[in-house]
Amino acid sequence: MSLSVQDRAEYIATFRFIQVFLMEALARWVPQTPESEVKVLFGRHIWDLAQQADGLGKRGYELRSPSQFSLRPVDSYVELLEEFARTETTPQKIHGFYDVMLPGLAARYQNYLERTDRLLDEPSVRVVERILGEFKRMIGESEALRKELPELRLADKNWPAKLAKREASEPNIVVRRSSAAVA
Amino acid sequence: MPKDDRHSVSATDNFDPALFGPAPARDERFTEKRRWIDCTNFPNDHALRIIEFFHRQMNEELNGVENAAQSLADFPDADWNVRMSIARQCADEARHVQMFRRIFESRGGKLGEYPILNFQFRIIAKLGDLLSRLVVQNRSFEAGGIDAVSFAIEEARKRGDQELVDLFEMQQADEITHVRFANEFISESIRKDPRAALRVAKALTLASTAFIQVMGREAIEKVEYLTDEKGRLEAGFGLEEVKAATAQAVKRRASYESH
Numbered sequence: 001m002s003l004s005v006q007d008r009a010e011y012i013a014t015f016r017f018i019q020v021f022l023m024e025a026l027a028r029w030v031p032q033t034p035e036s037e038v039k040v041l042f043g044r045h046i047w048d049l050a051q052q053a054d055g056l057g058k059r060g061y062e063l064r065s066p067s068q069f070s071l072r073p074v075d076s077y078v079e080l081l082e083e084f085a086r087t088e089t090t091p092q093k094i095h096g097f098y099d100v101m102l103p104g105l106a107a108r109y110q111n112y113l114e115r116t117d118r119l120l121d122e123p124s125v126r127v128v129e130r131i132l133g134e135f136k137r138m139i140g141e142s143e144a145l146r147k148e149l150p151e152l153r154l155a156d157k158n159w160p161a162k163l164a165k166r167e168a169s170e171p172n173i174v175v176r177r178s179s180a181a182v183a
Numbered sequence: 184m185p186k187d188d189r190h191s192v193s194a195t196d197n198f199d200p201a202l203f204g205p206a207p208a209r210d211e212r213f214t215e216k217r218r219w220i221d222c223t224n225f226p227n228d229h230a231l232r233i234i235e236f237f238h239r240q241m242n243e244e245l246n247g248v249e250n251a252a253q254s255l256a257d258f259p260d261a262d263w264n265v266r267m268s269i270a271r272q273c274a275d276e277a278r279h280v281q282m283f284r285r286i287f288e289s290r291g292g293k294l295g296e297y298p299i300l301n302f303q304f305r306i307i308a309k310l311g312d313l314l315s316r317l318v319v320q321n322r323s324f325e326a327g328g329i330d331a332v333s334f335a336i337e338e339a340r341k342r343g344d345q346e347l348v349d350l351f352e353m354q355q356a357d358e359i360t361h362v363r364f365a366n367e368f369i370s371e372s373i374r375k376d377p378r379a380a381l382r383v384a385k386a387l388t389l390a391s392t393a394f395i396q397v398m399g400r401e402a403i404e405k406v407e408y409l410t411d412e413k414g415r416l417e418a419g420f421g422l423e424e425v426k427a428a429t430a431q432a433v434k435r436r437a438s439y440e441s442h
Binding site: 020023024026027028030031032033034035036039040041042043044046047048049050051054057068 | 207208209210213245248249251252253255256259263266267270271273274276277278280281294304308
């Protein structure tokens with residue numbers, strides 16, 4: 001089934017919501033996280049996430065949404081995000097963010113790329129592909145830090161798999177709105 | 184493991200809780216002190232003075248990341264453009280941490296070797312609104328940093344320390360950007376609501392009172408540098424504000440030299 005301009009705007013606005021949420025989660029963690037190297041990693045990636053949200057916000061406007069517009073995803077996904085943002089230990093923050101939440105979001109972006117018409121929606125494709133490339137770099141930087149600091153290893157090796165299962169349990173996170181609600 | 188700063192701080196250091204919030208988390212490599220006088224303050228001609236400075240500055244930059252991040256988390260409804268600038272500041276301050284750590288370690292320093300101060304986070308994160316935080320973090324502390332770095336660039340140049348000149352010049356360019364966006368936000372806030380000027384004044388008074396509690400007059404009066412007028416103008420200060428800052432710095436230095 002093809003996507004309308006409104007469908008695309010809703011996807012983009014939902015992605016923006018998640019990007020901003022993840023940016024805020026890292027921001028909240030920075031003062032609470034003891035390891036200075038992790039604060040630095042999060043501090044750098046806050047800016048990446050902000051720029052990605054900004055790109056989506058600008059693209060949403062081109063798709064006839066208000067500028068920098070976000071749409072709240074389905075409740076179950078928001079609950080997952082909120083629960084994840086309350087993660088306390090540094091190893092769980094690192095593994096959860098870079099091994100589960102970013103790859104999970106990347107899969108959703110990939111799914112969007114497969115569903116949209118790459119010619120009609122080329123500007124969105126460019127924004128999303130750029131984000132995917134940046135996610136790879138961010139994940140790579142977190143892996144390099146984990147090699148440098150073995151204390152960031154997880155005690156419970158099964159924890160990421162459990163989180164990933166929950167993350168993937170809601171394939172469609174976009175809440176459909178009426179035209180009036182989007183514009 | 185997080186280190187509870189109560190274990191490393193004298194019981195006599197009871198600051199006004201209205202001015203200071205909790206410390207940011209640090210791991211066990213670091214020892215926090217609350218007052219400047221309890222830090223390792225080498226004399227000007229001591230070989231380790233600059234090494235200790237790199238360590239101290241690295242931690243101040245970490246406070247910069249923490250403050251910017253806390254503001255991003257605490258004010259989700261702020262204008263998106265200012266949030267973008269704050270997010271950028273998080274990354275800049277994080278890069279500064281790395282810059283100072285690199286030069287510190289390359290010259291023989293070991294992380295945690297010297298005590299640290301977290302007064303910037305304790306003071307700024309305690310302020311309850313974004314305007315006040317940007318007034319203190321960016322327009323006051325970072326603007327002071329522009330002045331200090333100009334002086335430090337000249338000192339490093341005189342010693343032929345090009346690596347340090349390069350580092351400071353980059354840091355200063357970033358700081359000018361941070362002060363500029365804050366000045367724009369502050370001006371716009373006052374334009375929209377002139378009563379915001381009262382909040383600006385109150386925040387500066389609170390921060391100044393808290394700052395003196397941490398640093399003591401002896402540390403403040405020892406400051407040798409004046410204002411970087413060009414840097415401050417680039418950062419969005421008005422000509423009259425720059426002249427006033429210069430007059431204040433001249434007065435402070437004259438007072439120090441007369442003792």
